[in-house]
Amino acid sequence: MKNRLRRTMMFLNAQRASLIKDAYVYKPDSIIFDLEDAVAENQKDSARISLYNALKTIDYRGIERVVRINGWDTPHAKEDVRAAVAAGADTLRLPKTETPEDILVVEKEIEKAEKEFNVPVGKTLMMAAVETPLGVINAYNIAKCSERLMGIAIGAGDYMRTMHTTRSAEGIEMLGARAQLVIAARAAGIMCFDTVYTDLDNMEGFTKEVKLIKQMGFDGKSIISPKQIPIVHQVFAPTPEEIEKAEKYIRALKANSEDGIGVFTVDGQMVDVAMLEGAKRTITLAKASGIYEGDL
Amino acid sequence: MINKVGRDIPDEYLVNGVEAFQGQYYRTGKEYKKASPTVRTYIDPAQDKVVPTLKEAIQKCGLEDGMTISFHHHFRDGDYIVNMVVETIASLGIKDITICASSLGDAHNPIVKYIENGVITGISTSGVRGRIGETISKGRLKKAALIRSHGGRVRAIESGDIHIDVAFIGAPSSDACGNARGKGGKANCGVLSYSMVDAKYADKVVVITDCLVDYPNFPPSIEQVDVDYVVVVDEIGDPKKIANALLRFTEDPRELIIAETATKVLVNTPYFKDGFSFQTGGGGPSLAVTRFLKPYMQEKNIKMGFAIGGITKPMIDLLNDGLIRTIVDAQDFDTTSIESVNSNPRHFEISTSQYANPFNKGAFVNKLDFVILGALEVDTNFNVNVVVGSDGILRGAPGGHVDTAAGAKCSIIVAPLLRGRIPTIRESVTSVTTPGESIDVVVTEVGIAVNPRRPDLLESLTKAKLPVRTIEDLKNEAYSLVGVPEKIEFEDKVVALIEYRDGTIIDVVRKIKEEE
Amino acid sequence: MILKKSAIAGTLESSDAQIAIEPGSNGIELTLSSNVMGQYGKQIKTVVLETLKRLDVENAKISVVDKGALDCTIKARVECAVFRAAEIVENLPWGRKM
Numbered sequence: 001m002k003n004r005l006r007r008t009m010m011f012l013n014a015q016r017a018s019l020i021k022d023a024y025v026y027k028p029d030s031i032i033f034d035l036e037d038a039v040a041e042n043q044k045d046s047a048r049i050s051l052y053n054a055l056k057t058i059d060y061r062g063i064e065r066v067v068r069i070n071g072w073d074t075p076h077a078k079e080d081v082r083a084a085v086a087a088g089a090d091t092l093r094l095p096k097t098e099t100p101e102d103i104l105v106v107e108k109e110i111e112k113a114e115k116e117f118n119v120p121v122g123k124t125l126m127m128a129a130v131e132t133p134l135g136v137i138n139a140y141n142i143a144k145c146s147e148r149l150m151g152i153a154i155g156a157g158d159y160m161r162t163m164h165t166t167r168s169a170e171g172i173e174m175l176g177a178r179a180q181l182v183i184a185a186r187a188a189g190i191m192c193f194d195t196v197y198t199d200l201d202n203m204e205g206f207t208k209e210v211k212l213i214k215q216m217g218f219d220g221k222s223i224i225s226p227k228q229i230p231i232v233h234q235v236f237a238p239t240p241e242e243i244e245k246a247e248k249y250i251r252a253l254k255a256n257s258e259d260g261i262g263v264f265t266v267d268g269q270m271v272d273v274a275m276l277e278g279a280k281r282t283i284t285l286a287k288a289s290g291i292y293e294g295d296l
Numbered sequence: 297m298i299n300k301v302g303r304d305i306p307d308e309y310l311v312n313g314v315e316a317f318q319g320q321y322y323r324t325g326k327e328y329k330k331a332s333p334t335v336r337t338y339i340d341p342a343q344d345k346v347v348p349t350l351k352e353a354i355q356k357c358g359l360e361d362g363m364t365i366s367f368h369h370h371f372r373d374g375d376y377i378v379n380m381v382v383e384t385i386a387s388l389g390i391k392d393i394t395i396c397a398s399s400l401g402d403a404h405n406p407i408v409k410y411i412e413n414g415v416i417t418g419i420s421t422s423g424v425r426g427r428i429g430e431t432i433s434k435g436r437l438k439k440a441a442l443i444r445s446h447g448g449r450v451r452a453i454e455s456g457d458i459h460i461d462v463a464f465i466g467a468p469s470s471d472a473c474g475n476a477r478g479k480g481g482k483a484n485c486g487v488l489s490y491s492m493v494d495a496k497y498a499d500k501v502v503v504i505t506d507c508l509v510d511y512p513n514f515p516p517s518i519e520q521v522d523v524d525y526v527v528v529v530d531e532i533g534d535p536k537k538i539a540n541a542l543l544r545f546t547e548d549p550r551e552l553i554i555a556e557t558a559t560k561v562l563v564n565t566p567y568f569k570d571g572f573s574f575q576t577g578g579g580g581p582s583l584a585v586t587r588f589l590k591p592y593m594q595e596k597n598i599k600m601g602f603a604i605g606g607i608t609k610p611m612i613d614l615l616n617d618g619l620i621r622t623i624v625d626a627q628d629f630d631t632t633s634i635e636s637v638n639s640n641p642r643h644f645e646i647s648t649s650q651y652a653n654p655f656n657k658g659a660f661v662n663k664l665d666f667v668i669l670g671a672l673e674v675d676t677n678f679n680v681n682v683v684v685g686s687d688g689i690l691r692g693a694p695g696g697h698v699d700t701a702a703g704a705k706c707s708i709i710v711a712p713l714l715r716g717r718i719p720t721i722r723e724s725v726t727s728v729t730t731p732g733e734s735i736d737v738v739v740t741e742v743g744i745a746v747n748p749r750r751p752d753l754l755e756s757l758t759k760a761k762l763p764v765r766t767i768e769d770l771k772n773e774a775y776s777l778v779g780v781p782e783k784i785e786f787e788d789k790v791v792a793l794i795e796y797r798d799g800t801i802i803d804v805v806r807k808i809k810e811e812e
Numbered sequence: 813m814i815l816k817k818s819a820i821a822g823t824l825e826s827s828d829a830q831i832a833i834e835p836g837s838n839g840i841e842l843t844l845s846s847n848v849m850g851q852y853g854k855q856i857k858t859v860v861l862e863t864l865k866r867l868d869v870e871n872a873k874i875s876v877v878d879k880g881a882l883d884c885t886i887k888a889r890v891e892c893a894v895f896r897a898a899e900i901v902e903n904l905p906w907g908r909k910m
Contacts, residue, residue: 017885018827022714022777025741026549045901046821050888052906057884059776079902086906117907226549290761687850716826716880717848778882781851 001064001090002125002150005029005288006191007220007236008229009066009153013038015047020054026226029288030064035080036071036095044076048083055087066127068093072105081106085113085124091150096158097128098135100145107146122148127193131155132162136177143188151191153222154181159195169205171212182217191219200225210235237289238282246282247294249275301679301728303803309440309793310801317802320702320734328655331456334499336524345526346472350384350504353525354462357500359385362392363461366498368490369399369423370466370478370627374537377466377504380529382407386415394418394439396458398449398490398648399693402426403537411437420458422446423693424683424792432791433689435807441690441792443683443729443805446626447652447659447699448797450493455655457799463498465491465518466532470505474523475516478645479634481507483535486607486628486637488517492647495522506532515638517645540630545587546580550712550741555584557762558668558710558739563592564760565706565753567665571601571621575661575700576668578606578629581710585668586610593619604651604660605667605696607633607643615640624660626651626696652699654797661696661703669697671711671738673725676767678732678747680709681725683794686718688784688808690792694729698797701734706753709738719774719781721745721767726784728803729794738767745770785809813868819896822881822889829856829881831893836871840864846878859883863890866909872897 010028012019014035023031033054039047055065067089069080084092094106103126114121126148130136136159143152154177160166165173178194185192194213197206210221210232221232238246245266252266253276263272286292299305299316310316338345347353359365365385367378378397383406385393393416400419405427410416412431417438422445424432432441444452452458467476468484478487483506495501495518502525503518512520546552558581562568574589576582587610593599602622603611609632614620623643628634636643652661661667672692673681680701685691701707711720721740736753738745745767746754758764786806794803818834846856856878863886864872874893878886891910895901904910 016825017823017829017881017888018825021827021882021885025553025713045895046889046892049892049895049904049910050885052910053884053888053891057882079904083904083906227547227552229549686848717852717882718880779852779855782854784850 004064005284006064006151006193008232009193009220009222010226010229011038011068011196011222011224013047014051014054015039015043017050020050021058024060024063026229028063028223028226028229029220030066030091031060032066032068032093032222034068035076036068044070048080052083052087055089064090066091066093068095071095072102077106078109081109082113082116085110085119086117088119089124091125091127093127093129093153095129095155096131096135097142098132099138100141103128103142103146103149107148110148124148125150127151127153129153129155130177130181131158133159136180139181139184140187143184143190149190151193151219152181152185153193154178154195156195171209178213178216186217192217194218194221196222196224197228198224200227203231207231207235233289236285237291238286242282243286243292243294246279247296249279250283250296299802301677301731301802303728305801305804306790309790309804315800317731317796317800320731322800323654323798326655328455330454331459331497333497344472345474345523347525347527350380350527350529351388353502353527354384354388356525357462357502359390359462361390364394364396364418364459366396366460366463366494367398368465368488368494369397369401370485370488370490371483371533371538373401373403374483374534375403375466376531376533377464378404379406381464382410382416386410391415392417394420396449396453396460397421398446399423399695400425400428404428414438420444420449420452422449422695424690425692429690433805433808434810435789435791437791440790443694443792443794445652445694445698445797446490446648446696447654447661448795448799450647450649450653451655451797451799453493453497454649454653455799460494460498462500462502463491463494465495465501465503467503467505467518468532469507469509469513470503470526471509471511471513471520472526473511473520474501474503474518474526475511475513475520476503476505476518476523477513477515478517478628479638480509480513481505483531483533483538484634485538486634487625487645489626489646489648489651491518493649495519500524502527504529504532506530539628539634546584548580551580552584553741554710554712554739555581555588557744558585558708559588559592560760560762561708561737561739561744561757562589562666562706564756564762566756567705568592568596570598572598572665573602573604573663574600574666575603575605575664575704577670578608579670582668582670583608583610585710586614590614590617590619604664605700607637609633612636615642624651652696652797654699654702659699659703661699664700664704665706667700667704667707669701669707669709671709671720674709674711674721674735674738674767675725675732676723676771678735678738678767679725679728680730680732680735681727682729684727684805686726686784688726688786690805694794698730698734701730702797707734707736709735711738711740713740713742713770713774714778717778719771719778721770721774722781723771727794727805731796731802738770740770742773743770813894813898815869815872815894815897816899817897819893821892821896824877824879826879827881827885829876829878829886829889831874831876831889833872833874833893833897835897836873839871840869841873843875844878845876846880848878848880855883856886859886860890863887864894867891867894868909869894
């Protein structure tokens, strides 16, 4: 499913048995099983096998199962793709994407694996992490280069290093990349996700950042602990006013489209069919947040 | 015979009026004559109660082979008293002693050798942890241990089911006449609730303190009129292990989900109204519930009538915020609650009999609206095990579990679906401590189950859109993750009797099969 | 599958299992210790033996120290130990023998 709710994408070290066995209880929208940075170099094989068996066995109850594979310049990536596809992963997350070619080379490998393991060709989605200035510059070309690509994400760690700066509380250093990425994603018609927030004790700072990226138009955020989940979901939950407005739009559009009218007013505001999508998104979010009581 | 929770109680234990468990309120209205101690008078004012050594006090008490001695566990893991007394008894060559303790834990591992060599041959306790539990489970204690709830223990004492020959009461402070308090010394525990009944019903009472204070040490928890001897020792316990300076709030996201859900359960019952009463244990999720309650109380503009039980800082915070009218206290877990008791005019010490004895004329637990309790295992009939580990070894405590569950209008179990690979929610529990008829709601991180005996609660909680599922459904989810557990293998020999609070036998614990 | 050397996989963390395997000549010699032996001992044994069979390992000495791992974790650790012992790092038989 290319388009779905992805407010929270929770990283889990695929090698850690205690983490992966029932992570679904925290109800993130997606789980990212990490084969890359979290896994020690001499445990890459073990993490891959652990991931494969977990995905084959454990029912994650509808949560999207994303696998972060190792970079294509490592000896691990090819086998990562085979294991993830064979296990039926929903999405593969590619690290350090800088050009469309970085995507296309993995896409080819995924297709090969899909054929090898009898997975319908095209079923496995991709997302790309952009972590360098070059990646940010190429964001739009990356975002539109593959049908499999459901979204792009900004990764702050390497980006800070390559930009010769460090993270600040206000996040001004991230502004350019965030803006560029979200614009590129929207232009390409795919989703956009923000980077992790690593200070687990600073919930106030975290909340502030989530509000910021939501306002910028991001669809969600990578997270590193279950305790960050409720905050993101809360920030992304629409207000009662937003829900009410969305309901009115949807109802009015329905009634008017039956009468063949394209543009009309609701509460004195001009409304047209183009606003339907946003209204529907609000209702979906409200439902996911467990606060929707209407009948749409 | 098979009792009401389906457990097979061997007939050899159902003698001398002992019955198998037959329902939580089976003995309501029963009449009985209370036990009474043999007291030696103190008329001549020249008599001195202070004895220079523990050894001398034991000798003066006339402790002999086959007698019963008692202890409290207010000092928890910091207790020095039990080991000190048992070692002295052993050094005097006395044997065949029964210990009647309110609980025994890791601090008491050193007495295992006295179980092995026959100095201690009987144990009655509300809790067994550490190596003592293992030793009993391996069949090394001569007589079957008796596991009694806090209410059940005082019931047994007051009704004469167990007679204490000598009560040893560790006291943070005492005067020379035996007025003893839970505070005012070096190692404070707040209250001495567990010993109050012991002091009234034991033939001889010895107060052991490391802080002798001026007379009179008032208000006393243990009164001079009940005390025979006072012994001053260097240290009664390790203050750091007696009371936590700061109980840490759980940050475990799983426990927080459970606590949040339990709080929502509580506030969506009809009992959540002004004047409601509440008890919670000291476990992670339970403590968090107390914290989560506050905004709901403020939003509804209601106050708690009274809180009881093991008291902790979150409770004291609510009291100080004016959100609790009265705290009645039978145990303190942290320094904040120790400071508060007897200092805050609405925070009172009570005895364990007042707290939970089913055989007095009405204990506090009967007036409880809510209790939040933990569980090692819960079966699909809502029976709860808090005494025997899933490896078959005694390692838990009924404490006030059984008493509060029977008394409260709404008893809520908070427990994770799994502990490691062991399913908490399961077809059958290793041992029954609290009968399913006492349990109303079970809260896990994946959903809640309401006892079918409570259709009213089921309706309220479903209407509130809480994640209500059947207990079978929860069990199935657990089993789908970890597989179906095999039954633990035991030998025939009974090593402990689990007594229900009214004195009937709810289960027996058998000897664990040791690997060759 | 032929084991070429001894190998270890997994950890002693809670919910994990550590597997040590070495080439043998006398069928499968399994030693197992587990903190959930009473309730899951038989099941663990079955999973280990089935996993070895599926990988065509006929002779091996294998020792399992289980800390309450799920079946899928035990299987994963056994597989990892076997591939390490057989010195196979690529083109694992995903979806077929695993």
